[in-house]
Amino acid sequence: MGIKDKTFVNKTLDDKAFADKLMGDKALADELIAGLLAAESPVDLDLAKLVMALYDKRGTFHEGMTGLEHRAARDEDLASFLEVILTNQVIETLRAESEAATKAADAEMILNPTSGVYVFTDRNCKGKHAGFAGGRA
Amino acid sequence: MADIARQIGNDAISSLSIAKGWSITLFTAAGFSGERTTIGPRRDGVGGDRYNLIDGFDNEVSSFIITGVSADPSRKNQVTSTYHGSATGYTPAKGQEGYSGE
Numbered sequence: 001m002g003i004k005d006k007t008f009v010n011k012t013l014d015d016k017a018f019a020d021k022l023m024g025d026k027a028l029a030d031e032l033i034a035g036l037l038a039a040e041s042p043v044d045l046d047l048a049k050l051v052m053a054l055y056d057k058r059g060t061f062h063e064g065m066t067g068l069e070h071r072a073a074r075d076e077d078l079a080s081f082l083e084v085i086l087t088n089q090v091i092e093t094l095r096a097e098s099e100a101a102t103k104a105a106d107a108e109m110i111l112n113p114t115s116g117v118y119v120f121t122d123r124n125c126k127g128k129h130a131g132f133a134g135g136r137a
Numbered sequence: 138m139a140d141i142a143r144q145i146g147n148d149a150i151s152s153l154s155i156a157k158g159w160s161i162t163l164f165t166a167a168g169f170s171g172e173r174t175t176i177g178p179r180r181d182g183v184g185g186d187r188y189n190l191i192d193g194f195d196n197e198v199s200s201f202i203i204t205g206v207s208a209d210p211s212r213k214n215q216v217t218s219t220y221h222g223s224a225t226g227y228t229p230a231k232g233q234e235g236y237s238g239e
Contacts, residue, residue, distance in 0.1 A: 125153070
């Protein structure tokens, strides 16, 4: 998995003002990179995504950012850090998928229970709910 | 001790989903009093049934009794659980599990 992995890069920069400022401010860019390099787990994913999105536009932004690619090529710590970001992104994606699957399973269970009774505050089995069975709820 | 008022709110139930083989008896007053109706069990098909409560019970339920087969394999007998919004004057009968609240 490379640092240019398109599945990682956030295609949209929500904070355009910050991105513009970063692209024109070498000191800020260097400070940000230094902060990322010094960061300990858990990585600030939002910040990392922003940096990587900018990084993905190499050639169009500040040399302090374009230099990241060259630095990563010869800097094992930086390369490792970027790998952590990518790994965290994969973990985050898997966690989100798992959470969605769990929610879907829970929704199915309360609508078609195999044991006990679910009561709902709204009609058509919607709204706040609670499950009751032979044991304690 | 489970408490219907805390878990779902007194006079708040509008619909139900009931597993096959289970039933629920609804009461409009606490302590298993007032108007009552029993829903279920369905004896055919698989999965659960869903019900909207009719007028008179919609947003009027203050206590209920659930009867069914325990999901706990160590409890092979039919079990009955009760839930109500008031503990006043209620003593769980033999074979029942009582839940009381405020």
